[in-house]
Amino acid sequence: MNTTTAERLDLIQIREDFPILKREIAPGIPLVYLDSTATSQKPLAVIRAMNDYYERSNANIHRGVHTLAEEATAQYEAAREKIARFIGARKSCEVVFVRNTTEAINLVAFSWGRKFLQRGDRVLLTEMEHHSNLVPWQILAQEKGLELDFIPVTENGLLDLDEFQRLLGQKPKIVAVTQMSNVLGTINPVKQIAQLAHQAGAVVLVDGAQSVPHLPVNVEDLEADFLAFSAHKMLGPTGIGALFGKEELLEAMPPFLGGGDMIKKVHLRSFSANELPHKFEAGTPAIAEAIGFGAAIDYLSRIGMERVAAHEREIIHYALEALSEIDGLTVFGPPADQKGAVASFTMRGVHPHDVSQILDSQGIAVRAGHHCAMPLHEKFGLPATTRASFYLYNTHQEVDQLVRGLAKVKKIFG
Amino acid sequence: MDDLYREIIIERYKDPLYRGVLEPNDISFEDENPLCGDHIRIDLRVDENARVIEAAFSGHGCAISQASADLLLESIIGKTLDEVKQLNKQDVLDLLGIELGPVRLKCALLPLKVVKAGVYGLGEASDSLVEE
Numbered sequence: 001m002n003t004t005t006a007e008r009l010d011l012i013q014i015r016e017d018f019p020i021l022k023r024e025i026a027p028g029i030p031l032v033y034l035d036s037t038a039t040s041q042k043p044l045a046v047i048r049a050m051n052d053y054y055e056r057s058n059a060n061i062h063r064g065v066h067t068l069a070e071e072a073t074a075q076y077e078a079a080r081e082k083i084a085r086f087i088g089a090r091k092s093c094e095v096v097f098v099r100n101t102t103e104a105i106n107l108v109a110f111s112w113g114r115k116f117l118q119r120g121d122r123v124l125l126t127e128m129e130h131h132s133n134l135v136p137w138q139i140l141a142q143e144k145g146l147e148l149d150f151i152p153v154t155e156n157g158l159l160d161l162d163e164f165q166r167l168l169g170q171k172p173k174i175v176a177v178t179q180m181s182n183v184l185g186t187i188n189p190v191k192q193i194a195q196l197a198h199q200a201g202a203v204v205l206v207d208g209a210q211s212v213p214h215l216p217v218n219v220e221d222l223e224a225d226f227l228a229f230s231a232h233k234m235l236g237p238t239g240i241g242a243l244f245g246k247e248e249l250l251e252a253m254p255p256f257l258g259g260g261d262m263i264k265k266v267h268l269r270s271f272s273a274n275e276l277p278h279k280f281e282a283g284t285p286a287i288a289e290a291i292g293f294g295a296a297i298d299y300l301s302r303i304g305m306e307r308v309a310a311h312e313r314e315i316i317h318y319a320l321e322a323l324s325e326i327d328g329l330t331v332f333g334p335p336a337d338q339k340g341a342v343a344s345f346t347m348r349g350v351h352p353h354d355v356s357q358i359l360d361s362q363g364i365a366v367r368a369g370h371h372c373a374m375p376l377h378e379k380f381g382l383p384a385t386t387r388a389s390f391y392l393y394n395t396h397q398e399v400d401q402l403v404r405g406l407a408k409v410k411k412i413f414g
Numbered sequence: 415m416d417d418l419y420r421e422i423i424i425e426r427y428k429d430p431l432y433r434g435v436l437e438p439n440d441i442s443f444e445d446e447n448p449l450c451g452d453h454i455r456i457d458l459r460v461d462e463n464a465r466v467i468e469a470a471f472s473g474h475g476c477a478i479s480q481a482s483a484d485l486l487l488e489s490i491i492g493k494t495l496d497e498v499k500q501l502n503k504q505d506v507l508d509l510l511g512i513e514l515g516p517v518r519l520k521c522a523l524l525p526l527k528v529v530k531a532g533v534y535g536l537g538e539a540s541d542s543l544v545e546e
């Protein structure tokens with residue numbers, strides 16, 4: 001898709017909004033931040049929203065009748081409404097605040113899964129899942145005697161959809177799949193997967209940790225039953241994330257954690273659970289963080305996710321082309337038009353740690369390791385890769401700096 | 415920062431003197447750094463006085479861990495096992511001739527951890543083996 005200049009992002013203005021992007025890693029060496037897949041940087045609007053809350057309105061939410069408590073509650077609930085609108089949820093009670101994507105998936109596994117899955121039931125995952133969409137299911141499988149199946153990943157980093165159809169024949173109860181791989185960048189056809197899974201009678205959980213920050217995502221359109229994502233990867237603070245769940249499903253699920261706020265009534269030996277979404281929000285939540293999350297959503301909405309995605313498409317096309325010219329460098333995953341702005345690669349003869357260390361000495365922040373996807377790395381026979389990832393504030397010049405940095409790596413390792 | 419990649423480190427990474435396996439051996443131990451997947455196996459042969467006479471390492475890892483293994487093995491040949499038990503973090507840093515942050519320190523110390531766990535005959539290599 002081509003963007004006209006009018007639709008292009010104003011990179012100079014956007015970069016002004018992120019104070020950290022002015023940072024120098026050493027005197028005269030500016031930061032080139034290419035690790036947004038791990039966590040994004042935060043605009044001033046988000047930092048300010050959290051500060052303002054602490055400076056003006058700090059109070060515990062719900063139940064309080066003083067001014068501050070009402071302000072805090074209103075801001076916290078307003079953030080929930082913004083998130084619901086952002087992902088196209090019908091009702092804000094379908095959005096549950098959690099700490100992060102990991103907690104959202106654990107909530108589904110241990111609330112929905114404990115109630116609705118029985119010995120011998122099958123859970124269908126993929127080989128490209130982040131550990132957070134593997135381990136909760138492994139724990140539950142051990143506890144209940146479930147069978148785990150995996151949609152294979154092909155050589156070029158795509159899901160094998162023929163094999164998916166075959167695995168659906170075994171009637172999994174739930175299909176839990178990432179919409180975008182944090183290693184390969186692959187954008188999976190989640191809508192098609194959800195339709196087929198629903199026809200086979202399965203519930204569908206989408207790991208949106210990478211897709212919600214980078215693409216327009218609409219739960220109605222995707223036909224997702226659950227969608228999990230983290231604020232910190234989409235310009236918001238750490239410590240807060242969201243689980244979207246269809247109202248009927250959330251209603252039918254038992255509480256996950258017990259305590260204050262999640263109850264309607266408590267007796268010494270029993271309780272009745274609160275209404276949605278509070279049923280799943282036990283204890284004092286991360287109030288400032290939820291408000292910061294709301295401010296991040298405002299920021300992204302003002303720019304528009306279509307434009308964010310278009311910018312990233314341009315950057316990844318440019319980056320993959322530039323990287324393909326470096327002798328001895330291999331990028332993993334599908335071609336640029338099937339993936340998000342993530343490039344995981346190896347350099348012949350140089351360990352990923354050494355690559356990222358030498359890049360760091362030039363101010364370039366990338367990540368080295370297995371990126372919480374050890375099974376995927378095993379599949380490709382790699383102990384580790386180096387990963388450069390891009391977001392709305394990254395520029396073509398920064399891609400050029402990465403390429404120059406990699407030239408230096410080659411020089412040092414001769 | 416570039417001083418990390420001193421010539422000796424790059425040299426030993428690219429052309430190690432002690433890469434290989436010893437079969438049979440008197441002591442063999444392997445371990446990995448779960449954070450980065452670096453994996454190292456070290457084999458030793460000792461004489462009747464418990465003195466190291468031959469050493470080799472295998473596995474994969476970054477320049478720091480590989481160079482550290484090579485230099486460490488060079489330094490322990492001729493030492494008794496009791497002397498090897500005395501080796502510490504600082505000895506490894508002196509061999510490498512660099513300062514390291516906490517993340518890369520783990521890479522540098524992995525070979526010593528493996529050697530000491532082998533020499534002590536332990537089931538697993540723990541960080542406490544290489545603390546000062």
Ligand SMILES: Cc1ncc(COP(=O)(O)O)c(C=O)c1O
Pocket residue numbers: 037038100101102103130132133178180181182207209210230372
């Ligand atoms: C695809 C994917 N899923 C899940 C997660 C886990 O996110 P969090 O650590 O915020 O729970 C990540 C984060 O790296 C991710 O990339």
